[in-house]
Amino acid sequence: xxxxxxxxxxxxxxxxxxxxxxxxxxxxxxxxxxxxxxxxxxxxxxxxxxxxxxxxxxxxxxxxxxxxxxxxxxxxxxxxxxxxxxxxxxxxxxxxxxxxxxxxxxxxxxxxxxxxxxxxxxxxxxxxxxxxxxxxxxxxxxxxxxxxxxxxxxxxxxxxxxxxxxxxxxxxxxxxxxxxxxxxxxxxxxxxxxxxxxxxxxxxxxxxxxx
Amino acid sequence: xxxxxxxxxxxxxxxxxxxxxxxxxxxxxxxxxxxxxxxxxxxxxxxxxxxxxxxxxxxxxxxxxxxxxxxxxxxxxxxxxxxxxxxxxxxxxxxxxxxxxxxxxxxxxxxxxxxxxxxxxxxxxxxxxxxxxxxxxxxxxxxxxxxxxxxxxxxxxxxxxxxxxxxxxxxxxxxxxxxxxxxxxxxxxxxxxxxxxxxxxxxxxxxxxxxxxxxxxxxxxxxxxxxxxxxxxxxxxxxxxxxxxxxxxxxxxxxxxxxxxxxxxxxxxxxxxxxxxxxxxxxxxxxxxxxxxxxxxxxxxxxxxxxxxxxxxxxxxxxxxxxxxxxxxxxxxxxxxxxxxxxxxxxxxxxxxxxxxxxxxxxxxxxxxxxxxxxxxxxxxxxxxxxxxxxxxxxxxxxxxxxxxxxxxxxxxxxxxxxxxxxxxxxxxxxxxxxxxxxxxxxxxxxxxxxxxxxxxxxxxxxxxxxxxxxxxxxxxxxxxxxxxxxxxxxxxx
Numbered sequence: 001x002x003x004x005x006x007x008x009x010x011x012x013x014x015x016x017x018x019x020x021x022x023x024x025x026x027x028x029x030x031x032x033x034x035x036x037x038x039x040x041x042x043x044x045x046x047x048x049x050x051x052x053x054x055x056x057x058x059x060x061x062x063x064x065x066x067x068x069x070x071x072x073x074x075x076x077x078x079x080x081x082x083x084x085x086x087x088x089x090x091x092x093x094x095x096x097x098x099x100x101x102x103x104x105x106x107x108x109x110x111x112x113x114x115x116x117x118x119x120x121x122x123x124x125x126x127x128x129x130x131x132x133x134x135x136x137x138x139x140x141x142x143x144x145x146x147x148x149x150x151x152x153x154x155x156x157x158x159x160x161x162x163x164x165x166x167x168x169x170x171x172x173x174x175x176x177x178x179x180x181x182x183x184x185x186x187x188x189x190x191x192x193x194x195x196x197x198x199x200x201x202x203x204x205x206x207x208x209x210x211x
Numbered sequence: 212x213x214x215x216x217x218x219x220x221x222x223x224x225x226x227x228x229x230x231x232x233x234x235x236x237x238x239x240x241x242x243x244x245x246x247x248x249x250x251x252x253x254x255x256x257x258x259x260x261x262x263x264x265x266x267x268x269x270x271x272x273x274x275x276x277x278x279x280x281x282x283x284x285x286x287x288x289x290x291x292x293x294x295x296x297x298x299x300x301x302x303x304x305x306x307x308x309x310x311x312x313x314x315x316x317x318x319x320x321x322x323x324x325x326x327x328x329x330x331x332x333x334x335x336x337x338x339x340x341x342x343x344x345x346x347x348x349x350x351x352x353x354x355x356x357x358x359x360x361x362x363x364x365x366x367x368x369x370x371x372x373x374x375x376x377x378x379x380x381x382x383x384x385x386x387x388x389x390x391x392x393x394x395x396x397x398x399x400x401x402x403x404x405x406x407x408x409x410x411x412x413x414x415x416x417x418x419x420x421x422x423x424x425x426x427x428x429x430x431x432x433x434x435x436x437x438x439x440x441x442x443x444x445x446x447x448x449x450x451x452x453x454x455x456x457x458x459x460x461x462x463x464x465x466x467x468x469x470x471x472x473x474x475x476x477x478x479x480x481x482x483x484x485x486x487x488x489x490x491x492x493x494x495x496x497x498x499x500x501x502x503x504x505x506x507x508x509x510x511x512x513x514x515x516x517x518x519x520x521x522x523x524x525x526x527x528x529x530x531x532x533x534x535x536x537x538x539x540x541x542x543x544x545x546x547x548x549x550x551x552x553x554x555x556x557x558x559x560x561x562x563x564x565x566x567x568x569x570x571x572x573x574x575x576x577x578x579x580x581x582x583x584x585x586x587x588x589x590x591x592x593x594x595x596x597x598x599x600x601x602x603x604x605x606x607x608x609x610x611x612x613x614x615x616x617x618x619x620x621x622x623x624x625x626x627x628x629x630x631x632x633x634x635x636x637x638x639x640x641x642x643x644x645x646x647x648x649x650x651x652x653x654x655x656x657x658x659x660x661x662x663x664x665x666x667x668x669x670x671x672x673x674x675x676x677x678x679x680x681x682x683x684x685x686x687x688x689x690x691x692x693x694x695x696x697x698x699x700x701x702x703x704x705x
Contacts, residue, residue: 001336001503002469037322039330039337066340101467105498110469183235 004044005062005098005111006185009086011118011147013053014078019170020118020148021075027174028070031182035065040186042066044109048093052086054079062097081119083155084126087134094137110140114181115159117145120152131158143184145177215245220295221267226251226306236395237409243309251297252397253304263296266305269399270296276370285632289363291383291394305397313390314383320346329379332386333451335506348386349567350453350581351556355389357449358549362631363393364445365542368438375400375436377444378412379451400436410436413477414457417443418534421478439536445545446528453517455506458483458529461492483529485509516580518555518570520548550630554611554623560584571612575703590703591645591652591681595696597626604697611698613652613681619643619689624659627694642689645681652681652702663688665697 035041049060059071101107121127142160213231228242239252295306316322381395417440426433461484465475482492524540532538559579566581577586591613596604618641683702
């Protein structure tokens with residue numbers, strides 16, 4: 001059985017401290033709870049979480065949905081946002097964790113990537129270097145979410161066409177965002193159009209489609 | 212509190228719904244009526260005149276055709292059929308009855324309140340890891356579910372309609388009671404008249420559709436959903452409910468690129484995992500997760516365990532007809548084969564067996580294929596014969612396995628009676644029953660007016676309320692009416 005690897009990259013830089021990061025955690029918990037009620041997700045979804053601030057950590061290695069426990073997610077008082085480092089770690093982990101097809105064994109589904117930030121990469125040079133690396137990993141979909149007024153969408157647009165912005169930081173909008181992430185994860189189970197490729201479900205009202 | 216919106220449907224009747232989305236599908240957002248007796252699903256995208264016309268036909272002409280006739284209410288349980296159309300803020304909505312209660316997980320369940328989507332019961336991993344034994348039902352209840360699905364699809368096809376998106380997502384099931392209902396009937400297509408808006412759901416899309424999906428709409432070679440592709444999806448559904456694995460998802464790697472591999476293994480290069488001669492797509496047990504076993508192992512759980520009638524149809528669906536749609540079995544044939552299969556079924560003697568029932572394998576040493584328990588004791592097998600002309604009887608490849616407290620029905624006694632939506636209420640009642648009584652197998656006649664033991668001359672009538680012992684070689688005429696059947700008893704000793 002092919003697994004569906006899902007990578008979540010979450011900005012934990014100083015500006016996320018307080019209500020923003022708490023809202024993200026609430027949203028994540030709600031998403032996990034709802035995915036665990038979905039047969040398609042329970043059968044195939046494997047989830048990994050990478051957090052990034054001045055430091056980059058894979059707080060959750062790729063784990064089947066039904067076996068995982070929410071890791072501790074903490075934020076420093078202040079400091080840079082090493083998005084480039086995060087992409088680098090992502091590539092390493094994808095190479096190690098996602099099973100490639102061999103002539104003898106079917107590999108995993110192409111992975112999905114969700115990246116969330118409230119600012120911009122501090123390590124922009126590395127970030128730009130990593131973009132072609134990420135693209136080479138053949139993600140089935142990359143969705144970026146720019147949260148709050150200070151989030152820059154330009155760097156994210158270099159990574160993916162699916163960039164969304166959340167104006168507010170409250171738990172309702174994050175919940176909606178994660179609800180939509182969970183819907184996206186399940187698109188593989190949906191009816192397929194007569195011509196188009198798999199399309200993302202429409203974003204919730206609170207999410208602005210940037211491009 | 213969300214507010215209630217009051218509208219008038221296109222047929223002039225009132226429609227109300229609570230302005231709060233309860234679920235979103237690929238095409239629609241769905242809302243509950245205040246009393247939750249129906250739902251309204253609004254298409255997110257504007258529907259063109261053609262789509263509107265198609266939907267008008269579904270809620271109008273075709274609904275009347277199926278539900279408006281004598282016995283039409285039979286179908287209310289087998290379909291969740293749109294009843295009305297409504298417009299709101301420029302969006303087109305369809306009104307549908309709410310799903311029946313038994314199609315939701317109960318309060319005690321981990322999944323309380325969620326719909327019983329077929330996937331839960333078709334996937335080995337989900338069954339093995341997440342469902343309780345009660346939620347799983349028995350193998351017989353799965354046969355019953357498949358029977359209802361086949362019957363519903365047969366009815367659609369008889370009306371000239373194709374569902375176009377049959378999948379375990381669009382069929383709700385309840386293994387506890389053996390019931391099933393086809394939902395999402397607003398995508399129905401009339402071949403040649405209405406272009407379908409979906410090609411199906413992965414796992415159920417027919418190979419020829421997937422193979423030609425890249426062609427532009429309007430290309431004469433592009434294959435779109437039709438009755439023939441429904442037949443493929445129906446066969447996949449039945450295979451998955453009965454065996455808990457996909458008939459085409461095996462070990463063969465066609466391409467190292469996952470997307471391309473999927474396209475080939477479900478499309479152009481699709482190959483039955485249990486193909487008798489080309490074994491290249493056999494699932495590799497070493498590559499399967501423990502939660503996918505034993506169902507994933509085709510050696511341990513071959514499809515032949517479904518019995519001879521279903522095996523033949525699986526062969527036609529996945530070997531002869533996989534790439535030749537005209538050879539696929541019809542829904543009608545599936546229905547008949549499933550009915551006949553229930554007559555071959557035996558209770559497993561192992562009280563802990565998860566399947567509880569299995570198909571008699573026609574051997575002298577019957578054994579449950581699910582738990583391995585051998586059957587001990589005498590097993591009566593009734594071979595059914597029909598009479599093409601008076602006094603002459605021919606076998607018809609039809610057997611009835613007997614077990615304690617089993618019932619005999621009119622469709623066993625007379626070959627012109629078929630169990631389906633047209634069965635008369637009096638024909639639904641058992642006409643006799645079988646018992647293992649004081650060490651002997653007996654058949655008690657309850658309602659057959661002229662049942663005869665014709666083993667020897669002179670023949671002896673078995674009146675209502677009397678019994679006949681089932682001994683090897685006994686010949687029992689169940690009815691001398693036109694179509695009446697003769698039983699020849701065979702006893703298997705273990």
